[in-house]
Amino acid sequence: xxxxxxxxxxxxxxxxxxxxxxxxxxxxxxxxxxxxxxxxxxxxxxxxxxxxxxxxxxxxxxxxxxxxxxxxxxxxxxxxxxxxxxxxxxxxxxxxxxxxxxxxxxxxxxxxxxxx
Amino acid sequence: xxxxxxxxxxxxxxxxxxxxxxxxxxxxxxxxxxxxxxxxxxxxxxxxxxxxxxxxxxxxxxxxxxxxxxxxxxxxxxxxxxxxxxxxxxxxxxxxxxxxxxxxxxxxx
Numbered sequence: 001x002x003x004x005x006x007x008x009x010x011x012x013x014x015x016x017x018x019x020x021x022x023x024x025x026x027x028x029x030x031x032x033x034x035x036x037x038x039x040x041x042x043x044x045x046x047x048x049x050x051x052x053x054x055x056x057x058x059x060x061x062x063x064x065x066x067x068x069x070x071x072x073x074x075x076x077x078x079x080x081x082x083x084x085x086x087x088x089x090x091x092x093x094x095x096x097x098x099x100x101x102x103x104x105x106x107x108x109x110x111x112x113x114x115x116x
Numbered sequence: 117x118x119x120x121x122x123x124x125x126x127x128x129x130x131x132x133x134x135x136x137x138x139x140x141x142x143x144x145x146x147x148x149x150x151x152x153x154x155x156x157x158x159x160x161x162x163x164x165x166x167x168x169x170x171x172x173x174x175x176x177x178x179x180x181x182x183x184x185x186x187x188x189x190x191x192x193x194x195x196x197x198x199x200x201x202x203x204x205x206x207x208x209x210x211x212x213x214x215x216x217x218x219x220x221x222x223x224x225x
Contacts, residue, residue: 006158032211043204043215044159093158095213102211103147109158 003027004096006108013084014116021079021111023094029074030096034105035067038091050077084115122205122216130224135192137219139205140185147208148181148188152201153218159204162190195223 003026013019023033032051036044048064050056050071058064066088068080077096081088091112095105123138139148147166151159165172165181165188172179178191192199202220206213 004158034213043217044213046212046214049212091156095159097211103208104161104164105213106161107151107159110156112156 002098002106004030004094004106004108006092006094006111008111009109010112010114012114012116015085016083018080018082019084019113021081021092021094021113023077023079023096023108025075025096025098025106028096028098028106030077031074031099032097032102033071033077034095034097035069035077035079036093036095038093038110040091044093047079081113084113086115089113089115122203122219124219125217126220126222128222128224129195131195131197133195135195135199135221135223137190137203137221139188139190139216141188141205141207141214141216142186143207143209145183145207145209148179149206149208149213150177150179150188150190151204151206151215153204154201162203192221195221197223197225199223 005024007022035047038044047062048056048058050069052071052074056069071077093110095107097105121140149164150162153159163174165179176193181188200223202218204218205216
C-alpha cells in the first residue's frame with residue numbers, strides 16, 4: 001500500500017517551454033502533497049506544500065509564478081514549470097500524506113527534468 | 117529549509133560490516149526519520165523515531181535520538197551489497213520534512 005507515482009519519469013524540453021509533472025497517490029487519498037527538488041549529489045529541498053482544494057504554500061525563495069502547483073483532487077497534484085530555463089534542470093520529487101497520518105510522507109520515484 | 121547535517125558524507129565498507137552514520141539538526145522536531153535513496157530514484161522510508169524516544173530498531177536498522185544534543189545515528193548491521201545507497205535523515209516539524217545532506221554508503225562485496 002501507500003504507493004505514489006510520478007509521470008513522466010524523465011523529460012527533456014527546450015528553454016522557454018512549460019513542463020507539467022504529475023504526482024498521483026494510487027491507493028490512498030492524499031490530503032497533502034509536497035514537492036521537492038534535488039540537485040545532483042545534494043539533498044532534497046522542499047519547494048511547496050499543497051492541500052487538496054486550496055492554494056499551495058511555497059517555501060521562501062521559490063517563485064510561485066514559475067512553479068505552478070495544482071492539487072485538484074485527493075489523488076492528483078501537478079507541478080508545472082513555466083518558461084523553463086536550463087537552471088531549472090533538476091530531479092523533482094513529490095510526496096503525499098494521508099489524513100490522520102500527516103507525519104508520514106510517501107515519496108514518488110521522481111522526475112528528471114533536463115532543459116536544453 | 118535544509119537543517120540536518122550528516123556525517124560522514126561518504127562511507128565505504130565491506131559486506132558484513134556495520135555502517136554508522138550521524139545526523140545533527142538545529143531546531144525543534146516532532147520526530148526524525150531516515151530514508152534511503154538508490155541512485156536516481158525516489159526515497160524509501162526506513163524508520164521514524166519520535167522526539168520522546170531514544171532508540172528504535174527495525175530489522176538490521178538501529179536508530180538513536182539524543183534531543184539534548186540534537187543528533188541522531190543510524191546503524192545498519194551486517195551490511196549487504198543491496199544496502200549501497202544514499203541515506204538521508206529528515207526532521208519533521210509542522211508536518212514538513214527538512215532533509216540532511218545525506219551519507220553515501222558503498223558496500224563492497
